[in-house]
Amino acid sequence: MSEKNRDGKRTARERLAVEREKQKTADKRRRTLIVGASVVCVLGLAAVIGVIAANAGKEKGSSAGPVVAPSGAQGKDSLAIPVGKDGAKSTLTVWEDFRCPACMGFEIRYRPTLHELEDAGKLRIEYHLVRLIDGNLGGSGSLRAANAAACAQDAGKFRDYHDVLYGNQPQETDDAFADNDKLIRLAGKVKGLDTPAFRKCVKDGAHDSWVNKSHKAMQAARFSSTPTVLLDGKNIYQDQTLTPAKLKQMVEQAHQG
Missing domain, CATH: 1.20.5 (Single alpha-helices involved in coiled-coils or other helix-helix interfaces)
Structure with a gap:
């Protein structure tokens, strides 16, 4: 080689x-x-x-703990907080979450019409408080805010406090309502609500189990989103043509018989 x-x-x-x-x-x-x-x-x-x-x-x-319904709660298992007069011919059933941006959008847009119809005795609203966002994003702000709203119902201040919560809603991903102290500070915007009894109710989570039961009732009813809005049992919020004026017209027609 x-x-x-x-x-x-x-x-x-x-x-x-x-x-x-x-x-x-x-x-x-x-x-x-x-x-x-x-x-x-x-x-x-x-x-x-x-x-x-x-x-x-x-x-x-x-x-x-035991399920403690707020004062004046009505409906099956006392899961609905009523606003408006019992004699109203139309009933609006609303499933809401205080952390839900779409719920805030509904409330801001429809609130003047809803208040007008409530005050005129033409519409009664039944609010069901749930904690959908807690489950989707984690946290406890939906639960804490719903409990605080139920505590406001005990004090006869639900509608005003309900509106304050939506008027001060944090970003969906910000679990700010999990802070009981914040919820108590917001109660200061409602005359006569920030009392020792209200503070204790909020801090003790007096209605937590009631909120959870309400949430399970929503699941059992197979409602999957908030807000879910029913007028006399008919889901009307799915109607893309719905407006405050159209809702008012439907309620007025029912009132006139």
Whole structure:
């Protein structure tokens, strides 16, 4: 064998040895990445499990205790807070969440008409308070605000406080209503509401179990979004042509018989 051929074979072996070493290094790096990724996935799963467990614990804790309906609550299981006169010929049933931006949109747009019809004795509204956003985004602001509103109902101040809460609604992702002190400060905007009895009711979560029961009733009724608005049992908010004027017309026609 010539010297030239031997040198060529030696060079080829050396190149092959270098390639094999590169491959070993690449394989080792890939195994390290796979193991690392697996650890991250496990840790991520553990974190998710931890969050779920924590939220489940909060839910369980907030459901503890007897179901105490607010004063004057009506309907099945006393889950509806009525606003307006009992003799009104039309009843508007509203399922709402105080953290829900769409609920605020409904309230801001329709509030003048609703108040006008309520005060005229032509419309009675039954409010069902739920905590849909708590379940979707986490937190407890929907529950805390609903409990505070139920406490306001005990004091005969529901409508005014209800409107204050929507007038001061935080961003959907901001769980600001989870702070009882904030809810109490907002009560200062309603004359005569910020009393020791109201503060105790809010801080004790006196109506938490009632709110949770109301939320379960919404699920049982298979309503999946808020606001859900029914006029005499008919879901009217799904109607894209609905306006405050159209709602007023329907109520006026019912009132006239």
